[in-house]
Every structure is written in C-alpha cells, then in structure tokens.
Amino acid sequence: MKEEQHDKNTDPKKLPDAENPYRLLDLKLTKVKNSAAGVPAVIAAFSDLIEEKTVLRGTKALFKMNQVGGFDCPSCAWPDPDDERSPLGEYCENGAKALAEEATTKKVTADFFKENSVYDLAKLNDYQIGKMGRLTEPMYLPKNGRHYQPISWDDAFKKIAKHLNALESPDQAAFYTSGRTSNETSFLYQLFAKEFGTNNMPDCSNMCHETSGSALRPTIGIGKGTVTLDDFYDTDVIVIIGQNPGTNAPRMMSALSRGKKNGAKIIAINPLPEAGLMGFRNPQEINGVLRSGVKLADLYLPVKINGDMALLKALEIILLQFENKNPGKVFDYDFIKEKTTGYEAFLKQFDAYNLDDLAQLSGVSKEAIYEAAEIIAFKKRIIVCWGMGLTQQPNGVEMIREILNILLLKGSIGKPGAGVCPVRGHSNVQGNRTMMIDEKPTDEQLDRLQAFYGFNPPRSHGYDVVRAIKAMQEEKVKLLFCMGGNFLSATPDTTYVASSLRKLNLTVCVSTKLNRTHLIHGQEALILPTLSRSDLDIVNGEIQFVTTENSMGVVQSSKGMLKPISDNLINETQIVCKMAMATLGSKSVINWQKYHDSYDAVRDDIEKCIPGFENYNLRVREKAGFYLPNAARHGQFITKKFGDRAPFTLTSVPNNELAPDEYMMATMRTHDQFNTTIYGLDDRYRGIKNERRVIFMNQKDIEKAGFKVGDKVDLFNYDDNIERIAPLFIIVSYQIPEKNTVTYFPETNVLVSVNNVVKDSNMPASKYVKIKIKKHDSDIYKRINQL
Known part of the structure; x- marks a missing residue:
C-alpha cells in the first residue's frame, strides 16, 4: 500500500486508531457445521500455503512439525503422542495456518x-x-x-x-x-x-490460564493438569466444559475420538453447540474422508454464560441422591477419608440449595442434568477438560474448584484415566511459567x-x-x-x-x-x-534446538529447518x-x-x-523428551495449607441478573484465528464467511428487541460508569441461550473493562461482559472520538 495524503496524516499530533477499522466487509451466511476437520480442513490448510507463496517450502516443513527431531507447532500446546507419530502429519488445520504465516x-x-x-x-x-x-x-x-x-x-x-x-x-x-x-x-x-x-513480568498466562493455576495450586499442590495423553485413550468419561477443541486445539479431537472408540462417554458443556464438540472427521481415516466420521459428544448441555456453577452444584445434588440410594457405589469414601479434608462441611451446604432453582439458573433442563449425572455416577475414571470459557469468568477460580470437588467425591484424580486437564492455548505458555516467568515468584x-x-x-x-x-x-x-x-x-x-x-x-x-x-x-x-519456531537457528556454526513444555508437562526439543527469510534476524x-x-x-x-x-x-x-530438570541436556535429546514431576498425577497432594490432603472448597452461585435491555456477552475466536493472529475472514464451522463484525444472538431475543437478522447495531458497555462503544456489528441468529450473545475478539475487547477481572487470578473476565445493543447510528463515531 502507498501512503495516502490527507490533513490528518500530515498532522504529527494525530494518533492512529487503536481499534480495527469500523467498516463491514461482505457477510455471507453458510450452513452451520455439525462436525469438524475432514477434507475441508486439509484444503483450508494448504490454501494458506498457496496464499503465502510457500507451497514447496511450507509443505516440506509441515512433515517435520511435531515430529521427533522436528520443530514444535507454534500454535496450541496439545501434546504429541509419546510413541509413534503419524507419517501423514502430526498437525491440524490451524497448525498448518500458523506454519504458513511463519514460512511465508x-x-x-x-x-x-x-x-x-x-x-x-x-x-x-x-x-x-x-x-x-x-x-x-x-x-x-x-x-x-x-x-x-x-x-x-x-x-x-x-x-x-x-x-x-x-x-x-x-x-x-x-x-x-x-x-x-x-x-x-x-x-x-x-x-x-x-x-x-x-519482578514486573506480565505474560499471556495472565490472560488465559492464570485462573487454572490460582484454583489448582492451593488445592492439589500444582497449577497444571494431572493427566497424560494416554489417559484419554483409556478412560470412562471425558467432560469438556468451556472449551471448543475444533478451533482452539483441533488435534485434541483425535484423542477424544480414540477414547470414544475405546468406550469413553463424552459430555460437552458450552453455550454454543460447537462443531468440534459434536463430531470429528479424521482426514487420515477412510471414515473421516468418505463418511460422517465419529460422533463425539454423547450429551450436550447448553449452559448459560456463567451458569456453569449452578450446573455443577445441581450435578452434585443429583450425585448425592444417587449415593444415598446406592451407598458406597457413587462416592469413593476410602479416597475421601485418606486424601481429602472438609467433606462434612461440603455436604452440609446442599441443605440451602434447590435443584429446580439451580437448573433454571444454569439454563440446562433438570432432565439433561440427570442424564449427565447418570453417565458419571458409577464411573471412577473421569477426566474434566476446560478452556477460557471457564478461566475468563469472574468466578472462574471457584468454578474450577467446584469441578475438583466432583472429582474428589468420585476419587477421580491421581489415578490412570482420571484427573483435570486445563487445555493451554499457546505452545509454551506452560513452559514460560515453569521457567519462572511470573510476577509472583516464590521465595x-x-x-x-x-x-x-x-x-x-x-x-x-x-x-x-x-x-x-x-x-x-x-x-x-x-x-x-x-x-x-x-x-x-x-x-x-x-x-x-x-x-x-x-x-x-x-x-x-x-x-x-x-x-x-x-x-x-x-x-x-x-x-x-x-527467528520463528520453524526457522533454522545456527549459532557459531552449529544448528541449535530449543525446548518447550506442552499441556501435559512433557518437555521436548524443537529444531527449526527452514532457511530464514532474512540474514538480519x-x-x-x-x-x-x-x-x-x-x-x-x-x-x-x-x-x-x-x-x-x-x-x-x-x-x-x-x-x-x-527442580525436575536434572540431566536436562541428556533427557531432552531422547525421542519423546521427558515428563516433569507431577505429584498430583500420582495421587499426592502437597499443599502449604492442608498438608497432604486436597480440600473440598465451599463456593457460591453468582447472581447473573440482567436489566431488561441488557445482554451477557462473551468474546471468542473464529476458526480462522489463533489468539490475536487472524488467518482469514471466515468462521467456517459457525457459518460465517468474509466478516468478523458480527454478534450472535438467540432468535427470540432478536425479535423481542425489535431487530431482525442482518440488522446493523452498536454495542455498549457501562462498567465503572464509563461508556464503551463497539460500533457497526451485524446480527446473526444462532443456537445460544436467551439473553446471551457472543462476539469475536479483538473487535469487542474495547467493551471489556480493565476492572472486570477474575477474583483471585486478576485475569480479564472477557467471557462475562454486560452489554446493551442499539440500532446502528451513523453519528456514533463522533461520540467515539470524544471518548
């Protein structure tokens, strides 16, 4: 592009806009998908290589990504298999897009x-x-x-x-x-x-999984997950809550599919019925290419935004009912007695809760919650996964501890096929914290x-x-x-x-x-x-490698292989x-x-x-790297306050009351995006093509407010008595709970107050933003310029 000459540009005092431009593209609505991956994902992956003019260079690198002796994907932190890896490729669509950006x-x-x-x-x-x-x-x-x-x-x-x-x-x-x-x-x-x-070391953990660490470290003694990839292959129940694996960790679907084939039941809990929670078409298998693939979720619970706590409490009440009818077959009393503390006080709280009220607050029918409880009740090997749908809620720390409460009741942590799995969003965000990137280092x-x-x-x-x-x-x-x-x-x-x-x-x-x-x-x-992750890194004539830590605590080597785009990097x-x-x-x-x-x-x-890095240089050169110590993985809970026991935590159900003209908004990624990197302008699985300035609403809400699909609207937030405006969005009807809306970030980050944070972790609560929606006013930009 060339510089445009105009008065604003020649005025050195004129500052560039901090926001994306307030203009629409050309929205086209397509069919919402009910499964993820498949041949379209392969085509999309390679189209990015073509767009970045790096087909031969990029394809060569793809077959080295996530392979032994190759380089770690610069995208998500989902782990690689410890044993054999697919010769066809250990990458997903978004990993290929990330590589295309690097190999351009x-x-x-x-x-x-x-x-x-x-x-x-x-x-x-x-x-x-x-x-x-x-x-x-x-x-x-x-x-x-x-x-x-x-x-x-x-x-x-x-x-x-x-x-x-x-x-x-x-x-x-x-x-x-x-x-x-x-x-x-x-x-x-x-x-x-x-x-x-x-110690001023702000980092991306402060915006994604700080909440997970704040919840887990005081209760089980480690701020990380407790499961390995093998646990997914041999478990009874996998619960996915506040996470969309089809977009945010696509390789996770292979593990879910394998666990499903081995008999696991999968429960998906999310305000939106995401394609990656519903089904998986593995492009490396005939069934995924020619047929419909594997149905993943056995049960989908359409929880309201921040209705998760009410749902978890309701689930616990029903599990307690099952236990009373079947003493000793639902709760693991030996585990509770030997490994936990606070059980009696935990049970007493339910005297004050009503199941019907909790179901209503959650947005999920009582019948569906019973169905979830039946899946869990008589199983012990249970894995619970979560993402930023929980960690970016104002009570995210408490909700994760409530998940832990359920696992403690069941004795479903610290044993094979059972435990917690916070799914990290970036390839070495967990390793950063292990390396002491932390504003609160310990003595x-x-x-x-x-x-x-x-x-x-x-x-x-x-x-x-x-x-x-x-x-x-x-x-x-x-x-x-x-x-x-x-x-x-x-x-x-x-x-x-x-x-x-x-x-x-x-x-x-x-x-x-x-x-x-x-x-x-x-x-x-x-x-x-x-240099990027895939670039060849030569120091003093020797090819170097770096190391990373994935979501499950495996430290492995990563060695780039592409000639750098410039000699001046x-x-x-x-x-x-x-x-x-x-x-x-x-x-x-x-x-x-x-x-x-x-x-x-x-x-x-x-x-x-x-600690844990003894013989670092030797062990990281082994085929699959090495696991860092994780006492909780083996049922040992070492905490400062509770010694060798994991506490049951008393939490509260939030009041999410909205004014008649208010809606709850959560921000999310498109499928063509990784964190703040925008790969394209489509959100294929949700049926959005060539646009990002959209707001997903329930059809009943659209009609009640006097809007119609396709209307242009402006979005407002009034936290701290400050007017925040995100102008010019298009209404899209979607299957989402009433009074709930979803938009893409970073376009609506402007609506998230810097004071709207998660208790204890101080993370931005970007999944819990109260907004008002008004018909688009062309004069709105004058008000924005005055802010």
Whole structure:
C-alpha cells in the first residue's frame, strides 16, 4: 500500500486508531457445521500455503512439525503422542495456518516502512496487517516520527540500555512474554529482569490460564493438569466444559475420538453447540474422508454464560441422591477419608440449595442434568477438560474448584484415566511459567537463583497484565518490552490500553510479523525481528534446538529447518543476552556471553535452578523428551495449607441478573484465528464467511428487541460508569441461550473493562461482559472520538 495524503496524516499530533477499522466487509451466511476437520480442513490448510507463496517450502516443513527431531507447532500446546507419530502429519488445520504465516516468502522491509506511515498502516484491519509478511530487520520510530526507519542491532540495544538505565527505579520497566517463547529464552528473560531489579513480568498466562493455576495450586499442590495423553485413550468419561477443541486445539479431537472408540462417554458443556464438540472427521481415516466420521459428544448441555456453577452444584445434588440410594457405589469414601479434608462441611451446604432453582439458573433442563449425572455416577475414571470459557469468568477460580470437588467425591484424580486437564492455548505458555516467568515468584525459586548466581533478586511482587496496564496509565511504568505477542490486541479495554501505551517513553516488540502493537506505541518504539519456531537457528556454526513444555508437562526439543527469510534476524535467546550485556555491562554477575553462544549452556544452568530438570541436556535429546514431576498425577497432594490432603472448597452461585435491555456477552475466536493472529475472514464451522463484525444472538431475543437478522447495531458497555462503544456489528441468529450473545475478539475487547477481572487470578473476565445493543447510528463515531 502507498501512503495516502490527507490533513490528518500530515498532522504529527494525530494518533492512529487503536481499534480495527469500523467498516463491514461482505457477510455471507453458510450452513452451520455439525462436525469438524475432514477434507475441508486439509484444503483450508494448504490454501494458506498457496496464499503465502510457500507451497514447496511450507509443505516440506509441515512433515517435520511435531515430529521427533522436528520443530514444535507454534500454535496450541496439545501434546504429541509419546510413541509413534503419524507419517501423514502430526498437525491440524490451524497448525498448518500458523506454519504458513511463519514460512511465508512475503517480506516487510525498510522500504515498506518508508512508503507506509504508522497512521496509514493503522487504517488496515488486523488481518491485512498480519498478511504483510515477515519482518526482516530492526526498525526504530523516533519521537514524533510518522515512519519506522532502519536501525542497526547494536544501536537498537544501546537505545534500550539507555532507556532502562535512565529509569528512576527498575520497577518502571515491565517485561511481557508470549506463549511462543522457548524455555531457554524464558529462563534468561526472567533472569535478566531479576538482575535488572524487577519482578514486573506480565505474560499471556495472565490472560488465559492464570485462573487454572490460582484454583489448582492451593488445592492439589500444582497449577497444571494431572493427566497424560494416554489417559484419554483409556478412560470412562471425558467432560469438556468451556472449551471448543475444533478451533482452539483441533488435534485434541483425535484423542477424544480414540477414547470414544475405546468406550469413553463424552459430555460437552458450552453455550454454543460447537462443531468440534459434536463430531470429528479424521482426514487420515477412510471414515473421516468418505463418511460422517465419529460422533463425539454423547450429551450436550447448553449452559448459560456463567451458569456453569449452578450446573455443577445441581450435578452434585443429583450425585448425592444417587449415593444415598446406592451407598458406597457413587462416592469413593476410602479416597475421601485418606486424601481429602472438609467433606462434612461440603455436604452440609446442599441443605440451602434447590435443584429446580439451580437448573433454571444454569439454563440446562433438570432432565439433561440427570442424564449427565447418570453417565458419571458409577464411573471412577473421569477426566474434566476446560478452556477460557471457564478461566475468563469472574468466578472462574471457584468454578474450577467446584469441578475438583466432583472429582474428589468420585476419587477421580491421581489415578490412570482420571484427573483435570486445563487445555493451554499457546505452545509454551506452560513452559514460560515453569521457567519462572511470573510476577509472583516464590521465595524458594528466588533462593535457588540467589544461591547459584550470587545476586539478590527482588522479593516484592511485580505487575501482572492488568496491573501493568494501570501502572502505565499512572506513569509508574515508563518502558514496556514485549517478547512476542500483540499486547494491545490481546488485552481488554482497548481505548484505555492504547492511552496507557502512549504514555510510555519506549515500547520494544520482539516479533516475527507486523501487528497492531507496533502502531500503538510509546514516544519511541523499536521492532526487533526474530527467528520463528520453524526457522533454522545456527549459532557459531552449529544448528541449535530449543525446548518447550506442552499441556501435559512433557518437555521436548524443537529444531527449526527452514532457511530464514532474512540474514538480519536474531534468535530470541541472543536478543535477551545482547540486551543484558548492553544494559548491565560489567555490573552483571552472569556470564551472558556463554548463554549467547550455546543453548546447551543455558540448559545446564536451568537444571541447577529449577527442580525436575536434572540431566536436562541428556533427557531432552531422547525421542519423546521427558515428563516433569507431577505429584498430583500420582495421587499426592502437597499443599502449604492442608498438608497432604486436597480440600473440598465451599463456593457460591453468582447472581447473573440482567436489566431488561441488557445482554451477557462473551468474546471468542473464529476458526480462522489463533489468539490475536487472524488467518482469514471466515468462521467456517459457525457459518460465517468474509466478516468478523458480527454478534450472535438467540432468535427470540432478536425479535423481542425489535431487530431482525442482518440488522446493523452498536454495542455498549457501562462498567465503572464509563461508556464503551463497539460500533457497526451485524446480527446473526444462532443456537445460544436467551439473553446471551457472543462476539469475536479483538473487535469487542474495547467493551471489556480493565476492572472486570477474575477474583483471585486478576485475569480479564472477557467471557462475562454486560452489554446493551442499539440500532446502528451513523453519528456514533463522533461520540467515539470524544471518548
């Protein structure tokens, strides 16, 4: 694109819009699907390779992705099989799309930035911005500048060091991390931040599964899942709640299908009847190609948004009824006596609950809840999986503990085929936390670092994402360094976040591709281009590999194999080391040059600082890597407060009352999207083609409000007595509970108040947003400009 000449563009004080452009495309509604994957998924995967002009290069890489000796998928964190892997490919449609984005031959060069101003680039939507290609060299935007300009790597690190060393306190800097970052980089990144003097380490966990860790760590002693992939193959019941595997973790459907063939029953709980919960057409099997595939869910429960707690309580009441009729056959009293605490108080609470009221609050019929209870009642091998449909609810921590209550009643945790499975959204988000990317490091972690390195790391807690945003707004943070990710588009309350970012002295983004955070920036800004997961990484003449941790605690190697798109890219590990050497200089007690020159050296020292990584370099070179210790997986619950017992937790049912003109909104991804990366403009399974600005509503709600399908509307939120506006959306009728609506993010992140957070985890509660819907007013943009 070329720069457009107009008054706004020539005014250096005019700021680019933080939002996607308020314009519609050309919505076409297609048939809603009742199964996921199949041949259409294969075609879609390869169409992206064609679009990115990387058919031969990308196809070659696809057959190395998630294979032994290959590289880890840059998309979701679903684990690879420990044994043999499919020779046809261990990837899904979205993994192939993620690879196409990395393996593209399109380039974003210095000439591109010379021709296109920041203002004009911001007029593009996120899909267009992401499709420009791979970044090829470091770029710098000076104060009041309108165009990024090339800068040498040395000068970039000098500039970062100058800004960091000019801060009045190390706590005026914040270091953000995305889930794509490897274990080696994550360890060095947090090490640098701590030696610099701060625990301000907001990361993507603060927006996806912080709630899971906050719920599980105090109750079972570990903030991770307790099952392995093999458990899915040999279990009796799999419950999937608040998660859409067909879009967010498509390879999970293979495990569900295998478990189903081995006799498992599957219960799906979600406001929308997602295709990936209903059926699976495995493109590697004849049945998936020529026939209808495998029906996955035996029972679908259409719960209201945030009606999950009422549903879980109702389920417990019915299980209690079954137990009273069949003493000792529903509850596991030996397990309860030996492994838990608080059982009697837990049971007493149900004197105050009414089953009919709970069913009504949940939105699920009492008959359907009975059917779910019958599936669970006399089974012990039960796995419960969840995603952000739970973790981004204001009471998400309590809901996960209520799930744990059910498993404790059944003795269904810490044994084969049973346990909890929070399905992580990004390929190494769990590994980041294991590597101490955490604003709240424990004293034990800090003591180990101090003993090994000889410096005294800061002990006070730092900022998570929400607190970092507020600290930027209050000018307590002056510099934001982003190790990957798209901070602006991932966070809530977009207008507020944009205002916060613009108050910074410097923003630094380590990235592979252009994104909106590069366009909404501090007074000065740097873009540092880095290698992708699939890129060949050579240090001192030797091919390097990195390591990651998947959703089930397996640490494995990942070795890229594609020739990098540019000779001027630096891997993330070396970026951290160069920043550390430029900033700390002779003051540092750490040999950053050693780490710069060898990933093995990094791993040698990780094993001395983090439990479970003994013989790291040796074990990670084994065929399938190695499992990290997980006492809860083996029925050992080691907690600070309750010793070796897992507590039953007393929780409450929320009041989700809405005003007559209010609706509950949840944000979600399209099938053509991974986190903030937009692969395309379709949502194939939900019947949406060539549009993202849609709002899904129940047909009865549409008619009651005097709307009709296809109407253009504006969306409003009034939390904190502030008017937030997301203009110009199209109404689409969908099978969803009454008074509930769903929209795509990041287009409606602007409606999510920065103060609308999950209790205890402080995550944005993006699945629980009260909105009002009004007919589209063309004058709405004047009001938006005044906000």
